[in-house]
Amino acid sequence: VSLSVFPVAGIGDVHSGDDLAALIVEAIEASDLSIARRDVLVITHKVVSKAEGAVVEGVWTDADYRRLVEREATAVVRRRADLVIAETHHGFVCANAGVDRSNTSPGTAVLLPADPDRSAHRLRQKFEQAFGVDLGVVISDTFGRAWRRGVVDVAIGVSGVEAVVDHRGTTDTYGRVLEATEVALADEIAAAADLVMGKATGIPVAVVRGIKSDGAGGRAADLVRRPEEDLFR
Amino acid sequence: VSLSVFPVAGIGDVHSGDDLAALIVEAIEASDLSIARRDVLVITHKVVSKAEGAVVEGVWTDADYRRLVEREATAVVRRRADLVIAETHHGFVCANAGVDRSNTSPGTAVLLPADPDRSAHRLRQKFEQAFGVDLGVVISDTFGRAWRRGVVDVAIGVSGVEAVVDHRGTTDTYGRVLEATEVALADEIAAAADLVMGKATGIPVAVVRGIKSDGAGGRAADLVRRPEEDLFR
Numbered sequence: 001v002s003l004s005v006f007p008v009a010g011i012g013d014v015h016s017g018d019d020l021a022a023l024i025v026e027a028i029e030a031s032d033l034s035i036a037r038r039d040v041l042v043i044t045h046k047v048v049s050k051a052e053g054a055v056v057e058g059v060w061t062d063a064d065y066r067r068l069v070e071r072e073a074t075a076v077v078r079r080r081a082d083l084v085i086a087e088t089h090h091g092f093v094c095a096n097a098g099v100d101r102s103n104t105s106p107g108t109a110v111l112l113p114a115d116p117d118r119s120a121h122r123l124r125q126k127f128e129q130a131f132g133v134d135l136g137v138v139i140s141d142t143f144g145r146a147w148r149r150g151v152v153d154v155a156i157g158v159s160g161v162e163a164v165v166d167h168r169g170t171t172d173t174y175g176r177v178l179e180a181t182e183v184a185l186a187d188e189i190a191a192a193a194d195l196v197m198g199k200a201t202g203i204p205v206a207v208v209r210g211i212k213s214d215g216a217g218g219r220a221a222d223l224v225r226r227p228e229e230d231l232f233r
Numbered sequence: 234v235s236l237s238v239f240p241v242a243g244i245g246d247v248h249s250g251d252d253l254a255a256l257i258v259e260a261i262e263a264s265d266l267s268i269a270r271r272d273v274l275v276i277t278h279k280v281v282s283k284a285e286g287a288v289v290e291g292v293w294t295d296a297d298y299r300r301l302v303e304r305e306a307t308a309v310v311r312r313r314a315d316l317v318i319a320e321t322h323h324g325f326v327c328a329n330a331g332v333d334r335s336n337t338s339p340g341t342a343v344l345l346p347a348d349p350d351r352s353a354h355r356l357r358q359k360f361e362q363a364f365g366v367d368l369g370v371v372i373s374d375t376f377g378r379a380w381r382r383g384v385v386d387v388a389i390g391v392s393g394v395e396a397v398v399d400h401r402g403t404t405d406t407y408g409r410v411l412e413a414t415e416v417a418l419a420d421e422i423a424a425a426a427d428l429v430m431g432k433a434t435g436i437p438v439a440v441v442r443g444i445k446s447d448g449a450g451g452r453a454a455d456l457v458r459r460p461e462e463d464l465f466r
Binding site for chain 2: 001002003004005006007013078080083085092093101102103104105106145146147148149150151152153154163164165172173174176181182183184185187188189191192194195196202210211222223224225230231232233
């Protein structure tokens with residue numbers, strides 16, 4: 001019952017209109033990795049956004065970039081100097097409303113996918129067809145956190161694996177009912193995948209093997225804490 | 234260059250004064266797992282706290298518990314009904330100041346270790362002596378997050394592996410200098426380990442193999458965002 005995380009190399013640059021699922025399937029088939037039932041394919045959102053054309057041109061200056069961030073933000077949670085922590089239309093709270101200028105052509109910026117759960121679902125369907133087994137898909141992005149230094153990868157799109165696992169009502173080893181134990185499974189999967197992907201390596205996909213989840217109904221929208229339940233916006 | 238995470242079973246209940254390192258070494262030696270150079274042993278803080286005697290007796294009622302939480306909190310960041318988000322003397326911001334009533338004997342509550350980085354360092358020294366190779370240690374706890382539902386495991390004590398990896402100054406695949414890229418490596422390791430430990434399984438230790446880190450000077454204190462840099466307290 002151990003867990004394995006395999007990087008998938010060789011996908012190369014992705015452009016608007018590319019069939020991302022086909023590129024990933026090709027890269028996996030060219031590797032010595034064989035996909036197994038219930039494997040979870042974790043994909044950095046950047047290649048998803050690029051394939052879907054969620055890329056803005058003409059973003060040359062910091063002022064261009066800031067205008068774009070303001071456009072993508074539905075609410076600004078905090079602002080200090082050049083840093084904007086903003087809510088996106090998906091409900092995610094992250095730096096610069098998820099608009100990113102790294103690992104994209106000069107003069108362009110990459111947005112979040114319009115509907116990352118739907119993107120994950122479509123990718124999963126194609127992967128399941130290609131590999132002939134039930135799979136999970138997590139689309140990841142790199143978020144900062146309140147109170148803690150450093151960024152971590154989290155799930156912004158999920159299909160075929162639970163996003164939040166509810167342990168409430170189960171008991172600990174002393175028979176005590178567990179409290180506060182909705183586990184953000186998909187976020188932990190995204191974090192584990194980042195350990196083999198890294199930030200500057202050009203590896204946008206990892207395969208996580210050994211997740212115990214029946215996959216029923218997972219979606220990253222479940223990871224968004226509703227504003228009325230949130231003490232921090 | 235893949236990553237593996239192995240659960241370590243068979244440690245059983247831990248009591249004040251137990252030699253936790255010896256219990257973990259025994260459990261590993263009784264398993265079919267052989268420890269390799271640069272493996273990272275991830276240990277849930279609960280067994281560390283128990284071995285160190287960071288357990289409070291006489292916590293029978295919710296009022297007892299709330300009093301203890303107030304005592305452990307150095308500052309209350311948010312409060313709503315029974316939920317207290319508090320800062321601890323270590324600088325961590327978490328629910329109930331890290332005081333936990335699950336997986337501990339009835340009438341007791343477990344505190345955070347007094348100095349989790351020192352605990353990690355001591356455990357690492359004993360593990361390195363037992364296994365004869367350089368190792369990393371991460372002591373983990375389960376924290377909620379602002380804005381996102383569900384809890385994830387994070388690092389509260391670190392030794393022998395970097396806690397925060399600074400990619401600033403490195404370039405992306407287009408030659409652009411990366412921004413905002415201090416990665417919370419130890420938190421991602423803790424999250425990956427939780428994928429094999431779970432909340433109700435009685436598996437308090439996992440071995441993470443395949444982390445690229447020279448380990449120099451890692452400590453979880455580096456994961457604490459200083460209040461003057463923090464927009465959320």
